[in-house]
Amino acid sequence: MNKIYLDNNATTAVKKEVLDAMLPYFCEQFGNPSSVHWAGRMVSGAIEKAREQVADLMNCSPAEVIFLSCGSEGDNHAIKGTAEALKHKGNHIITTAVEHPAVLETCAALEKDGFEVTYLKVDKDGMLDLQDLESAITDKTILISVMWANNEMGNIYPIKEIGEIAKKHKVRFHTDAVQAAGKIPLDVRDANVDIAVISGHKIGAPKGVAAMYLKRGTKIGRFMHGGHQERNRRAGTHNVPGIVGLGVACELARTHLEENYSYVRKLRDKLEQGILSSIPEVKLNGHPNPDMRLPNTLNVSFNYIEGESLLLFFDMKGIAASSGSACTSGSLEPSHVMGAMGVEIVLAHSSTRFSLGADNTEEEIDFVLQELPPIVQRLREMSPLYNRTDPAPLTCDECRMVTITVPH
Ligand SMILES: Cc1ncc(COP(=O)(O)O)c(C=O)c1O
Structure with missing residues (x-):
């Protein structure tokens, strides 16, 4: 029986080029990139190369890329980290009713902690009314979180227009770009995005690796406490093979x-x-x-x-x-x-x-x-x-x- 896989929004196969690039980092080049000795130095360059490849896909600077374990971690970090960093300014978050549970459940958890969340409605075609978005903004709004594209019906949201509204009102803008990455162009600078999240396993890299674009100067609470990896922005020993794979998957996604x-x-x-x-x-x-x-x-x-x-x-x-x-x-x-x-x-x-x-x-x-x-x-x-x-x-x-x- 032929096997026909039509579930690529759930996950994708690891691409051959990605796997080949990852393999040396399991046995021969196994060092911890935080180590100062030869074994650490052998792999730290590979992480920086992957950072550049991810940055090129999203059109940002490599210094604005943070490696994570999955898209859900990125969405949690973006929202909870913003809530923690900006709670002195306000307690209101705007999102949509069609976000992935990684966003919706995080917002629901924050509601229990006293944050107020507006869940924007969509029309029968699943689209947002940007006037609704703009009128939902108050002087307590600290974050707008709208996905770049929806995982279930595939709608692409007007991220650039939303970015302009967010910028006009000086509100931080996070977008879950997990499904958009590799399928449509992502330009976080042009779209005025402050935080964007992508996930490896949706674009031909393995499960268990992801990346966040965090615009230079964006203050965010720590999500994981521990070591000082990722310039103190994300604790935890790097998943070196996964990160190398994510870099190659991003490069393939961009060039093809x-x-x-x-x-x-x-x-x-x-x-x-x-x-x-x-x-x-x-x-x-x-x-x-x-x-x-x-x-x-x-x-x-x-x-x-x-x-x-x-x-x-x-x-x-x-x-x-x-x-x-x-x-x-x-x-x-x-x-x-x-x-x-x-x-x-x-x-x-x-x-x-x-x-x-x-x-x-x-x-x-x-x-x-x-x-x-x-x-x-x-x-x-x-x-x-x-x-x-x-x-x-x-x-x-x-x-x-x-x-x-x-x-x-
Ligand atoms: C839109 C969207 N956001 C976030 C996620 C979560 O990503 P991950 O599986 O890497 O945690 C998914 C996964 O299905 C998704 O489709």
């Missing part, structure tokens, strides 16, 4: 950005048009204009079907996609992003995300387009929500699926 954009965009558009034209009662989730979404992301709801059952049927054909984000799957609650867009509960439950990568081929998309309509039809016939007359008897496998996925 345009070609990858048009390649995955062509495949995604084909998948999108194929699904919308061949299957009735499908709802596109996210901005209807494909230019306004990440080039690799498609989120659709198949009316009457539980997204999880669709994924199980897909899995039997070797196709990996996702319903909701990987972090929330496992819970049967519909995604908060669908809820924020006002997607009806039944449709929210059936939302399915396809996130492509540069390794996908047109043949794979053709295969999905061939397999999907009969699977959807079969599941609709099993669904008590679907109007049917004379359903065919179910196979054993299908019976098991139905038991697992009784709609609620």
